Amino acid sequence: MSYILLTVDVEDWFQVENLRSHFPFNSWDSCEFRVEDNTHVLLDLLDDFHISATFFVLGWIAERCPGLVKEIKTRGHEVASHGYGHQLCYELSSSELKKDLYRSKSLLEDIIGQPVHGYRAPSFSITRELVDLLKEFGYRYDSSYNDFSMHSRYGKMNSIQQHFPNARLNRENSFTELPISNLKLGGKSIPWGGGGYFRLCPFWLFKQGVVRILQQQEYYLFYCHPWEFDPDQPRVDGMRIDRRFRHYVNLAETSERMNSFLTSFSQHEFITCSRFLNLA
Ligand SMILES: [Zn+2]
Numbered sequence: 001m002s003y004i005l006l007t008v009d010v011e012d013w014f015q016v017e018n019l020r021s022h023f024p025f026n027s028w029d030s031c032e033f034r035v036e037d038n039t040h041v042l043l044d045l046l047d048d049f050h051i052s053a054t055f056f057v058l059g060w061i062a063e064r065c066p067g068l069v070k071e072i073k074t075r076g077h078e079v080a081s082h083g084y085g086h087q088l089c090y091e092l093s094s095s096e097l098k099k100d101l102y103r104s105k106s107l108l109e110d111i112i113g114q115p116v117h118g119y120r121a122p123s124f125s126i127t128r129e130l131v132d133l134l135k136e137f138g139y140r141y142d143s144s145y146n147d148f149s150m151h152s153r154y155g156k157m158n159s160i161q162q163h164f165p166n167a168r169l170n171r172e173n174s175f176t177e178l179p180i181s182n183l184k185l186g187g188k189s190i191p192w193g194g195g196g197y198f199r200l201c202p203f204w205l206f207k208q209g210v211v212r213i214l215q216q217q218e219y220y221l222f223y224c225h226p227w228e229f230d231p232d233q234p235r236v237d238g239m240r241i242d243r244r245f246r247h248y249v250n251l252a253e254t255s256e257r258m259n260s261f262l263t264s265f266s267q268h269e270f271i272t273c274s275r276f277l278n279l280a
Contacts, residue, residue: 003219004270005178006046006053007143009120010039010061010072013227013234015086017123018243022236025085028060034233035061036068038226041255043075049262051270052076056120056143059084059104062111069111078272078280080118081105081139088125097130101137117279120144120223124180135175140279143221145179148191176277181221183209194223196246199253203260210265219276222261228254 012035014023023031039055046053055072057079062069073079083089084104089097101119108116119134121144134142180193191197192209201209213220227233231252239247250257262270274280 001218002214002268003276004265004268005219005221005273005276006051006270007120007221007223007273008039008042008053008055009082009223009225010035010055010057010068011082011086011225011227012061013230015058015060016225016227016247017086017088018239018247019236022238025087032234033064034230035226036065038230039068039072041229042224042226042258043072043077045255045258045262046077047075049266049270051262052078052272052275053270054078054080054118054143054273056080056082056118057108058082058086059100059107060086062104062107066111069108073112073114078118078274079108079112079114079116080120080143080273081108081116082120083122086122088123089121089130090125090127094129098133098137101133101139105137105139117141117274117277118143118178131175131177140174141176141178141273141277143178143180143273145177146182146191146193147179147189148182148193178221178273178277180223181213181217181219183213184216193221195225195228196249198222198224198257199228199250200246203257206257206261207264210261214268224254224258229258 012033014028014031055077057069069079081104084100105116117140119139119142121130124144124146126144131142183190183192192213198206210220228251
């Protein structure tokens with residue numbers, strides 16, 4: 001049996017890393033708030049397919065929309081943490097990172113009344129220090145490792161990869177890494193886990209890649225964001241052209257593509273990260 005771990009990073013359109021220079025943290029409260037409506041689009045779609053997913057909710061959003069967090073839980077999904085302020089982990093000092101990890105976890109736990117097991121770093125900004133701190137704060141798994149993103153941004157995170165060669169191998173331990181699933185071809189990693197690549201790649205090709213990944217490992221882990229289901233979100237001028245393309249490409253088709261994805265793989269079991277790891 002192979003599993004599909006569908007994950008959602010719950011943040012609003014103005015909180016993505018590529019827009020940080022346009023919308024600094026202290027401007028967020030003045031931005032148009034669209035995350036609740038967009039998350040509902042996704043929740044309704046998942047309901048249609050009776051599928052459970054894992055929602056990594058940003059603490060800043062949870063603070064403003066506790067009802068949405070509760071709803072995610074009551075509609076059968078897992079609530080996990082996407083940190084509090086969406087700053088890249090390696091740009092925070094140790095004490096700032098600790099504060100962010102603690103604040104986001106306790107905030108979500110107060111809302112849902114249950115322990116939060118999972119964490120995903122903003123923009124996959126995983127470091128060794130982060131992993132150690134996650135353990136210290138009682139998280140049971142992390143889903144921030146994206147080997148494609150590491151190549152392009154970082155390059156020197158091999159120690160993480162060696163530490164977590166395979167999620168299954170680490171399931172016996174008290175802490176597990178669940179990496180984003182990418183396609184391995186000729187020793188190279190091709191981004192296949194979601195985001196702009198999911199919206200850009202022709203669906204028939206995307207589907208073939210997922211089939212191949214499921215032949216290579218026991219699960220496929222996919223990520224998306226509520227703002228990707230919102231073609232009417234405000235457009236921002238002055239973005240670098242490659243980032244602009246990646247952010248806005250095919251937004252009007254995301255719902256339809258997701259529908260095709262869920263239909264095409266309906267014979268597989270869609271499962272939350274915690275249930276996959278036997279934590280819930
Ligand atoms: Zn994010």
